[in-house]
Amino acid sequence: MSLADFSDPLTARQLLARIAHAAQSLGAVRIMEVCGTHTMEIGRLGLRSLLPKNVELVSGPGCPVCVTPGAYIDSAATIALSRNFRVVSYGDMVRVPGLRTSLDEAKSAGAAVDVVTSPLQAIEIARQKPGEQVVFLAVGFETTAPATAVAVSTAKREGLQNLSFYVSHKIVPPALSALIADKELAISGFLLPGHVSAIIGEKPYLPVARQGLPAAITGFEPLDILSGIAMVCDMLAHKKAAVLNAYPRIVKREGNPRAVAAIKSVFDIVDAVWRGIGTLPGSGLSLKPEYAQFDASQRFGIPPDGGESEMPESCSCGGVLKGRLRPSECPLFGTSCTPEHPVGPCMVSSEGSCAAYFRYGA
Numbered sequence: 001m002s003l004a005d006f007s008d009p010l011t012a013r014q015l016l017a018r019i020a021h022a023a024q025s026l027g028a029v030r031i032m033e034v035c036g037t038h039t040m041e042i043g044r045l046g047l048r049s050l051l052p053k054n055v056e057l058v059s060g061p062g063c064p065v066c067v068t069p070g071a072y073i074d075s076a077a078t079i080a081l082s083r084n085f086r087v088v089s090y091g092d093m094v095r096v097p098g099l100r101t102s103l104d105e106a107k108s109a110g111a112a113v114d115v116v117t118s119p120l121q122a123i124e125i126a127r128q129k130p131g132e133q134v135v136f137l138a139v140g141f142e143t144t145a146p147a148t149a150v151a152v153s154t155a156k157r158e159g160l161q162n163l164s165f166y167v168s169h170k171i172v173p174p175a176l177s178a179l180i181a182d183k184e185l186a187i188s189g190f191l192l193p194g195h196v197s198a199i200i201g202e203k204p205y206l207p208v209a210r211q212g213l214p215a216a217i218t219g220f221e222p223l224d225i226l227s228g229i230a231m232v233c234d235m236l237a238h239k240k241a242a243v244l245n246a247y248p249r250i251v252k253r254e255g256n257p258r259a260v261a262a263i264k265s266v267f268d269i270v271d272a273v274w275r276g277i278g279t280l281p282g283s284g285l286s287l288k289p290e291y292a293q294f295d296a297s298q299r300f301g302i303p304p305d306g307g308e309s310e311m312p313e314s315c316s317c318g319g320v321l322k323g324r325l326r327p328s329e330c331p332l333f334g335t336s337c338t339p340e341h342p343v344g345p346c347m348v349s350s351e352g353s354c355a356a357y358f359r360y361g362a
């Protein structure tokens with residue numbers, strides 16, 4: 001099949017009819033799209049306006065830089081400003097405001113900050129600059145953790161003395177359980193993130209079904225997203241809670257065992273701070289003791305994961321990330337907070353809900 005097959009209008013109409021049929025027997029339905037890329041695509045395609053009035057899509061905590069603690073960003077900026085230190089980061093992190101500053105501000109003040117697309121580039125930078133301490137900002141979900149794991153293993157194998165990793169990786173399923181447990185959020189079901197699921201497979205989401213909610217692993221083409229919504233609505237209509245796969249061409253039941261093995265070989269699972277949400281048990285990764293020499297927090301005495309979760313003053317990203325608020329319900333949305341002058345991380349990131357709503361409308 002070509003990508004065009006995943007935007008076929010006739011199939012889209014059939015899926016919308018299936019959703020409408022299921023919704024007839026339901027009350028208010030709140031389906032959370034966990035992934036920031038889904039939020040962007042749903043906005044770009046205008047899907048919200050095509051759904052029955054009682055089916056609402058709410059965005060969730062799936063923007064990796066949005067949930068990276070503000071204190072972590074402040075610490076990263078402090079490292080970058082230290083003499084003979086160089087911070088290497090994914091591009092989205094650079095503009096995100098911490099509690100006091102951002103990497104962009106640090107860079108303007110003379111800090112060495114390099115933007116890369118892979119942690120393997122940090123290895124190359126460390127090789128080329130033996131006189132500098134190179135610190136890679138290891139953030140993101142299960143999608144980026146395998147590449148960090150490979151980079152850490154490579155650094156150890158090569159005996160690189162001037163490379164370390166400031167780790168703030170998060171894992172998705174425990175966050176979903178925490179959101180379900182918050183009954184005020186009234187989440188009815190989940191569209192599960194396709195990229196994360198390609199790594200971890202179906203099994204880690206089973207607690208979601210055990211907590212009584214339906215969930216569909218969902219891809220990113222129009223028909224993928226509509227299929228995910230239809231599966232969740234069908235399950236709700238039949239009072240069924242299971243994890244179904246609407247993205248089988250990419251996501252296998254067992255995920256990617258090699259990538260999972262890479263993560264397990266380098267990281268332990270730990271409690272982690274999610275910015276705007278708080279500390280969630282078993283929701284983060286930390287380097288195993290045998291890799292301590294590559295752990296920037298141990299090596300340079302900086303707190304792991306930043307240690308705080310606050311947002312900038314007046315920013316409602318915490319409510320947005322939990323699906324409690326729509327971005328447009330934040331009083332700063334589109335006035336004092338815009339992509340050109342962002343106040344909170346949800347307006348900065350290319351996967352941020354506020355940026356998606358600003359670009360494509362509610």
Ligand code: SF4
Nearest residue numbers: 316317330337344354
């Ligand atoms: S609009 Fe801006 S200030 Fe409001 S929640 Fe979003 S990022 Fe925060």
